[in-house]
Amino acid sequence: MLNIYNSLSQSKETFKPIKPGKVSMYVCGITIYDYSHIGHARTFVSFDVIARYLRYSGYDLTFIRNITDIDDKIIARANENKESIHELTARFEKIMHEDFDSLGMIKPDIEPKATESINEIIEIIQTLMDKGFAYQGEDGDIYYHVPKFEDYGKLSKQNLEALQAGERVGVASDKKSPMDFVLWKMAKPEEPSWSSPWGEGRPGWHIECSAMSKKCLGDHFDIHGGGSDLQFPHHENEIAQSEAANGCCFANTWIHTGMVQVDKEKMSKSLNNFFTIREVLALYRSESVRYFMLSSHYRSQLNYSEENLKAADASLERLYLSLRDLDLSNLPEVSTDSDYLAKFKQAMDDDFNTPEAMAVLFELAKEINRAKSTDLERALLLAAELIELGGVLGILQQSPEAFLKSSSSGEDSDDSRIGQLIAERNQARADKNWARADEIRDQLQAEGVVLEDKAGETVWRRE
Template sequence: MIKIYNTLKGKKENFVPLNGNKVNMYACGITVSGPAHIGHLFQALIYDIIRKYLKKRGYDVTYARNYTDIDDKIIINANKLGVDAKLFAEQKIKEIDDDMSYFQIGEPDLWMKATENVDHIIDFIKVLIEKDYAYETENGDVYFRVEKFYDYGKLSNRNLKDALNGVRVENSEEKENPLDFALWKSAKPGEPSWDSPFGKGRPGWHIECSVMNHQAFGDQVDIHGGGRDLIFPHHENEIAQSEAYSGKEFVKYWTHNGLIKINGQKMSKSLGNTILLCDLRKSQHPEVVKFAMLQNSYHNDINFTDELFRESEKHILDFHKVINAVEEKFNSTSAANTQIDAEFNACMDDDFNTAKALANLYGYFKEINKKLAAGDDSALADVKAIKETYSLLGLFVNPSKDVITFIESKSKSAIPAEIQELAAKRAEAKAQKNWAEADALRAKITELGFMIKDSKDGYEIVKM
């Protein structure tokens, strides 16, 4: 039985879908106001893994993600460049799709775009107005009447009195209550707009996801995911809109991934520490990034540091070297080791515990190394199992030789030519058993800020 942590209930629960074996899941996607960053990748990876694991366990999964392609920031950034907001958003979507493809993130079953659902959004708002959950203002805005929805705050554990604490809200004299949020924003000069019964305008942010969920799955969804920063107000407002509309529980299981820190600080544009995917792909292999991301519970924040990337790179390199050695040495037709897959499933059944699943790898590869040294060809059955099982996490899906070449060539290119030349001379001196010369060259390399690590396979140069 799969257990999943449900933010709504504040605990792990047995996963029982609403409709037999059928699972509908929706994850909030990217607002395409700029390039994708490492936080977007983390969220996309987590829900891709959840979808794949549920399928592995026999569920019939339909997974939807959205692009918010109309938004204040999109309009502002498009205007800065003097381009049409629609064209700006389309270009960003292409760039983001390319980045996600590089990092080998699976496509959802359904891609939803806000601008393709404006007519449905208008119809949804009309129902909320008819039910007295929403009201129009004289200038053409439409707001959701928060006080009328008695369950408001149930996801974030906030009551109406403290719901505004620490939250930025749009102020308007036409609001009945400061908590009321926009369903429809009246048109402003130079902004994209659509005709509606309320006047020309465009959708608010929260209503877009409620409607796209409804278009994909109807009144109810099994799993709804997103970053923890979306719990309030975005997901809280989604619940209010959707349950006011249908009178049914909107989502059975709410799941939220942690946020990103860079060297202990919150990642933010204002701090200038944002890691963009277009930059990350120049320096890191997809498997290294995924290994770094999956070492903790997906609920927890990740603190990205140079050390985390270095350690993850080393582990991935070591693993692939073992895989390559086993595949070159043995040619067995034996089936994969089923125990490895069973242990993986036990980890993932516990709220998709990738951290524990990755921790198991160290023991597996230790045993494989022993078998390799002993000439035991059952090592190949273990390697087959690891490759088949851990491909679900996006690991060991690339040819080992390619991964090794990528990481080692990157490491060499980061080492100055002078250091590489000294290291080569030292290796030559060692081969000739000129130990004094070898020691002198090592000392020179150390003096220049680098360290030589010898191994049975040769040596590695590391910056100190």
């Protein structure tokens, strides 16, 4: 039975979908004006695994991850680059997809864009105005009136009076309350705009997700997710907008991922410890980066460091080494009665506990290594389990040779040259020219190539 920590109740709850056997999930995506960073990778790899496990558990999942393609930051960056907003967002959307593909993420079922949901945004805003939850300020902007929504703060547990007292003095004079937030901004010169009943303008950030989720999943759906930094004010404002407009519960379960630290400090451009996904993938194998992202529970903080990335790479290598030297071309079916499968499901049913699930993979790898020399049939059955369960986490889907011979830097040296050097070394050993044999081993070792002599042959892998 699947139990999920719900940020709304601040407790683990037994998951019960609105429609038996079907799950609807909306995850707040990226504002595409720059390269995606490792914080994005952590969040979206986590939700990729959640989606994979829901499907593995037999649910018919509809997974939505939006793209924010109109925003103050996007406008500012396009102006800075002297390019159109479309050119900027199209370029970084392509880069985002390439990065996410490198990390083995399955594409969402629908990937709505804010600019393609303007009609739905206007419709919700008009409903909020009709119901008295929104108003037009003196400058023409449309605001959501926060005090009108009695449940404001129920997700983030923020106190409205305390929030109002803490607001800075410089609040827009045409707001009825300091906490009110913009739903529709009136057009400014040289900015993109759309027609609306209130004049030319563009949407505020928060209303975009309320509109896109409704467009794709309806008024009420099962799971809403995102990084913990979105819990307030973004997700709080989404609840206020959607529940006021639709008159029903917005999302039953709220899932939030923990933040990434760098060497135990907050990741920040100002601290010069900010890493994009591309920068990290230039240094480490992409599957090892994915493994690292899953090595801590999704709700906990994740500490990015060279030491932790190298440890993740070494751990994944151990799993692949257990599969080496086995014929994986025709594996037996995995038994539903497997103790390892039961342990894996128990871990994942406990709020998607990937560290505990990974521990099961290492138990399997240990048993495979034991069985290789004594019971090949059992070794192959265990290998089938390891590959299937690894697939739920999005790992162990390459051939062992492909992974073990891939470079951590992503720049593989010539495999044929390595083969020639190994052949030369073997000849040197046959000629008892130990000095030359050791010289070649040391040369390859310096290039990050590890040689293993066994059963009369030499195999190699990269560190």
